[in-house]
Amino acid sequence: MFFPYLFNLTFQTIQPLLLRSMRIAVNAIFLQKDRLEGYGHYANEVLSRIVKQHPEHEFIFVFDRSFDRQFIYASNVKAIIVPPPARHPLAFFYWYNVKTPAALRPYKVDAWLQPYGFCSLSTRIPQVLIVHDLAFIHFPKFIPWYHRRYYQLFTKKFLVKAKSIVAVSEFTKQDIINRYKIPGRKISVVSGAAREHFVPFSWFEREEVKESFADGREYFLFTGGIHPRKNLMNLLKAFSLFKKRQQSNMKLLVAGRLAWDYEDILTKLNSYRYRDDVVLLDHLPDDQLARITASAYALVYPSFFEGFGLPIIEAMQAEVPVITSNTSSMPETGGDAALYADPSDPTAIAKHMMDLYKDESLRYSLIAAGKEQAAKFSWDKAADALWQNITNAAR
DSSP, rough: OHHHHHHHHHHHHHHHHSSSSOOOEEOOTTOOOOOOOHHHHHHHHHHHHHHHOTTEEEEEEEEOOOOGGGGOOSSTTTEEESSSOOSHHHHHIIIIIIIIIHGGGOOOOOOEEEESSSOOSOOOOOOEEEEEEOOHHHHHGSSSSHHHHHHHHHEEEEHHHEEEEEEEEEEHHHHHHHHHHGGGGGEEEEEOOTTTTTTOOHHHHHHHHHHHTTTTOOOEEEESSGGGGGGGGHHHHHHHHHHHHHOOOEEEEEEOOOSSSOHHHHHHHOOOOGGGGGEEEOOOHHHHHHHHTTTTEEEEEESSOSSSSSHHHHHHHHTOOOEEESSSSSSHHHHHHSSEEEETTTHHHHHHHHHHHHHHHHHHHHHHHHHHHHHTTOOOHHHHHHHHHHHHHOO
């Protein structure tokens, strides 16, 4: 008689937690229209699904400035604005530890999702912390010193403070464990996926895009912000080697905003021998980027370091072959469906560009393998896994 009684008592204890609606706070400061990029795309994809799949729960989206209504995904989202804008270290500390905990106090939230690698050190709310990478450790010179110092001072504290940690790749999880000795059981891997509008194009559609952006020629594509870690300089060197050896009229399209420390790249590009064959497109709306991607001869993504590398699987889903780096998470993301090169070696990058150009069978085999690799990742599965982390933290 005792055990059934104990089971019934335990169930009665946890049943209110299982049935009652929860109130989840969400740090939404990087959900900015036309400025999502990696962190923002990940947050947008998983949050839009979670909110719609769980209408019985309330979500408090906390912005640090005015926001676009497209990020209020359903009627169970309440948006609040908590100034000042958190875009530099002093503002980070004040926003996360003073202003936002005070603003959330009246709402009595059950958990707080932190999608951008920082969390509050002052709140008692259980927090789920998403970590994309530890690039500031591996390539500190590529990060402004004041941001780097903030990471150095507080990252370990964030990891300890968080109730649950989500890493976007197995590489990032192991990096956290190795660098900070955080128990592996505290860290879940929840990878991103290709966005749904990255799809293959017909021959006619591809020709139309090439006419619009590349004078009707085939082109290699680079996507990502223009800053040193993305390694555009070595890609330009590789493209120069490719042009010299193949005597091809192919172009290189660069789709990405000017981020930081880009002045040297632009200066050198002015005197670049093949300047007329390099097209700078700046930041593109998502639908435009999907068109540019689907029409490329290949994506060349030679970043020095990535926590996951969304452009890799988005190109694969659009049936575009990929050349990328053999470092950090990129072999994990690309699997057996990409060509890998040392990002510090332009000759190695150029060799793969020439291999694709000369060997159509190689190109088509990579396209087929890429479709299978991209299908392994799912935003729906990512949203379910992240929701499990949130509910575990809340309970």
